[in-house]
Amino acid sequence: MKQVRPKKNLGQHFLTDLSIAKRIADTVDACPDIPVLEVGPGMGVMTQYIVEKPRPFKVVEIDRESVEYLNEHFPKLRENILGEDFLRMDLRKVFDGQQFVLTGNYPYDISSQIFFKMLDNRDLIPCCTGMIQREVALRMASQPGNKQYGILSVLIQAWYDVEYLFTVEPGVFNPPPKVQSAVIRMTRNKVQKLGCNEELFKRIVKTTFNQRRKMLRVSLKQMLPADSPFFDEYSSVLTKRPEQLSIPEFVELANWLENYLCANTNA
Template sequence: MSVRAKKHLGQHFLKDENIAKKIADTLTENNYDTVLEIGPGMGVLTKYLLQKKLTTHVIEIDTESVEYLKAHYLNLADRIISKDFLKLDISTILNNEQFAIIGNFPYNISTQIVFKTIENRNLIPELCGMFQKEVAKRIAEKPGSKAYGILSVLTQAFYDAEYLFTVPPSVFNPPPKVDSGVIRLIRKENYNLPVDEKLFFKVVKTAFNQRRKTMRNSLKSFNLSDKLREDTIFAQRPEQLSVEEFINLTKSIANDAI
């Protein structure tokens, strides 16, 4: 019995054992005893997670995959969550304990997985996973490049991001049309912002929505005072600003509104 890859779920099953083990080994196993794998499919990665000292849980929306896992991984049966990760209240599934996230993520929901991780960062000290290469690069990118954007800044405000290795299409069934990339996110020691989080998200998104413009033009809608707009930061484009500069800018904007 094998599971048929379903296009609407964005399934591309990893078939290379070496890469599955390599992904499992990206986990540092620091500051947590539990790992949650998203979208295990037929368990090629799960197998290597079960060899670790960690307690492995998996979450799978595809009922055919759930049946396969129950039949082939008997010791995992009571730790299979047959639900949609994006619709789940994370705090309820693992009794509020710290856990890492891992997976060969479906491309169509991979950025949403990152944003959900950020929302629940108090519970998630680490995320290791496979994304479309372009998305993986964007998450881990540093300032000054075209790939650096909203996803880079919002992720790196809370996590240290590292691009680990590239994976070719040939190791999947069916093969995707693009390369994949594996990254690791490790939660920062101080993962709460010293500014209003909603305002920070708004500043970052507004700035990058018109990324070719200088900050002075892209943040026009904030109706900032002339005095603040004279700051040299406003002569730069958003991709030139570090996470720290975006945090300081948000602080200045909040003070400007008082």
């Protein structure tokens, strides 16, 4: 069978450098002894190294042409090639409820959606590795006070320790992307509960970073009346911008806001 043609509508950029493919494949070794799920294997440049590891392994690929290629070239993996859309999958069914490592050369245009799905299934995924757009990787690993610090930074780091491993240049792909790529690893931290209303926490993070250049008191007016006493009571924090707040400070803000809303609802 001839090689798979990269499809623009699927955001396919096939890695051609075998040494880099092996380096990425080996990032899953940080979480040994549990299964691995690779997203978007394409023609199996990473797959060829992961399949040799002594652990259960499956791949999920939405592109039918790639599925045919994988079936032909990886016969021992044939029963474990899932021709599905990762974003629509029930991840609890992949390894019968077992935890697994998530990895892949992720399509740039849906990488954030993949990681939000990871967060929704964090009890199943103690480790996630792979390659994404460098700009996204920098955001995910960024700390408070940096311009890259944002929604992904806070929501992911609340539950995972993020490591920026190495940068990958465009020339090792077919076709070459217009941006640099980066390999990251996320390892589940020990946090089981944030200590606040987690849905409110997410809403505050998204609301404030969607107006990241404005003070918190301005962006939070979407959630409270403009003349609310809340803005005076917590003015020392609300005059900051969102990139200045650590995760514990966002948790504290969520608790303040929930307590205020409950007190005023019940008044």
